[in-house]
Amino acid sequence: MESFRLDHTRVRAPYVRLAKRVPVPGGGHEVLAYDLRLRTPNTELLSPKVIHSLEHLLAVSLRSVTQGVEGVKVLDVSPMGCRTGFYLTFLSEAGHLSLERVVGLVEEALDEALGYESVPGASMESCGGYEEHDLPGARDVIQGLRFESLVALRDPPLLR
Numbered sequence: 001m002e003s004f005r006l007d008h009t010r011v012r013a014p015y016v017r018l019a020k021r022v023p024v025p026g027g028g029h030e031v032l033a034y035d036l037r038l039r040t041p042n043t044e045l046l047s048p049k050v051i052h053s054l055e056h057l058l059a060v061s062l063r064s065v066t067q068g069v070e071g072v073k074v075l076d077v078s079p080m081g082c083r084t085g086f087y088l089t090f091l092s093e094a095g096h097l098s099l100e101r102v103v104g105l106v107e108e109a110l111d112e113a114l115g116y117e118s119v120p121g122a123s124m125e126s127c128g129g130y131e132e133h134d135l136p137g138a139r140d141v142i143q144g145l146r147f148e149s150l151v152a153l154r155d156p157p158l159l160r
């Protein structure tokens, strides 16, 4: 796993980095996996409720802001088990999506998410832990991020 090669003691959040690029057989498209790190590893982790709400918010807002980008689709938004951030997976026309573009999309998505009155999909019918949410806490995290710039991490420190 490439993610285990990242030196987690030498990165500072918030940042986005390209973790993986996989060409789709047949050509023309690629799958791109990015790390969106919101907390510096082994410092103040996101609470389980906050990261769960952020997952729901980002799942909707990132798809919403990406709709306007031709040739790019969001495949998945998943929380990191260590509760420091998210894995963002896109399907894109080959060579179409840049790291800077993803940083911009995440900033737009976080801005949009701040406008949501409730956590999307947080009902018993559509969520596996519908009582495990914290919208005010998720908003606080987003608000906090607005005062820091989301870094496009190009050359992440790797373990040998």
Ligand code: ZN
Pocket (backbone or CB within 6 Å): 052, 056, 126, 127, 128, 129, 130
């Ligand atoms: Zn859920």
